[in-house]
Amino acid sequence: MIDREQVLHVAKLARLRLSDEEVERMAEELSDILGHVDRISQMDLEGVEPTSHVVALENVLRADVPRPSLPREAALANAPEPVDGAFRVPSPQAD
């Protein structure tokens, strides 16, 4: 039901690099799981409101008062490559 090509497409969307072995296994396992889950796509639920959230809350507001946020040093403390007060990342375009 899910083939190799679809697995590779979804993996690209999810930014996951999969090994050949993982691609094979994923195709099999996802097909199996979706085979079970597919039963709900057959159900007639016309007119049923979707639930995205169970608590009846609307627009929880608070006063717009400035307050201190995380200090820069604390925000950078866990970064794999902090540099000059910023997060360093590889170039978006490799040379």
Place this chain on the structure above:
Amino acid sequence: MSGLLELTVAAAAAKIAAGEISREEYFAAWMAAAAGDELNAYLFSVENAGDYQVAEGPLSGIPVAVKDIFATEGSPTTAGSKILEGYIPPYTAHAVRQLDAAGARVLGKTNMDEFAMGSSNENSAYGPVLNPWDRGRVPGGSSGGSAAVVAGGLAPCAIGTDTGGSIRQPASLCGIVGLKPTYGSISRFGMIAFASSLDQCGPLTRDVTDAALLLAALEGRDPCDSTSVGIEGGILAPGAEDLKGLRFGVPAELASDAIDAGVRAVFEATLKRIEELGGEIAEVTLPSAEHGISAYYVLAPAEASSNLARYDGVRYGMRADGDGDLIEMYETTRAEGFGPEVKRRIMLGTYALSSGYYDAYYGQAQKVRTRIAQDFAAAFAGVDFVVTPTSPSVAFGLGEKTADPLEMYLNDFFTVPMSLAGIPAISIPAGLAQPEGGGPELPVGFQIAAPAFAEQKLLEAAFALEGSIGFAASTPGIPYLNGGGEPA
């Protein structure tokens, strides 16, 4: 020393308040017990036990084991994942702050399925937790470490998180009490997100009174989580002695469900106890509940695929080595940092949300969720509670279900519907049963679900039933009842 470990949290707190035992002595006894962890249940223990300062409050001096999904400022927090190895949060989760404010203190961080995805604790990047009743079996998951430390005499109480059964199922498999409160009762701030519309914090304890004590401290509105509303009126210690005038609904669908014979026998015996206590058993129908697993395994992975996008090797956590470009760094970091189950769920969720499949999967699953909530609402029009076994089997063997992800998912059959409906549910130990393959008897959990925010009523009923079952008083193999801190 051993006498201290035998006390429930409520009893210990009372003795501490009365000055009969000192906080330092009590905490030290639990530190020593926790240091003897042979179950791989703890990932990290507290270090600065010397400077012992706690707030005055109902939990003053009580050590609490905390699932490693809660951020603890200055202490490692991994969520059971390699991708967060070495991560030191700059702030503390609201739930942990609430416990601190009540006078409790973190004893250690407990092992868990990676990002709370699993029902056996075998998905931890740091190895599986062993069930204290039988070390060849799983403790359940994903809060397996939190359940094992309480059942194994390594902590007096613990907190965990429940997305589709992750507190109730391990509590059931380890023979303790586990409560998933109503969604919105407790702030999720600082609780590493798995599926945000389902995740909820809750206590894992030896008895119902201790669960109430912890919930009383945990619940409340928090400006940092706009979905948190707290429980109106708060939570008091339960004291009900009978179940007179209360109606317990048994889903008609249970008759045809795959439940181990031993589990079914304990469930039936518990229904009889309810009647002996003056409660009434009635049949209810939850016609959409059978689709709960399908809806859950669309919604939870979809939310997870979005929540876990943040682990990209830029701001925190690990980054894979390499000379590639930015996209390659993302892809290899996530490939190396996530385990197989997390990858599977990210893939499943990304697929369900991808163009062309959204309506068929995600949209449908949200509607099934509505139907399930309506089923419960209809049931609660006629009964006070809905009851089921917590898990279809007792604890299964390590490695027994890892080959087949779908079979593992079906293990959540009885706990997922309540999560989708957002209602509270508790698992209490109801007795023992032999596993299907034979062997020594293991704990069986009994699940009671109530309408949203009816926690007090739920705890009262669970308390009365617990008194009749007398599980804690009659169970061999639980170290704190055998007068020692050694794991069984």
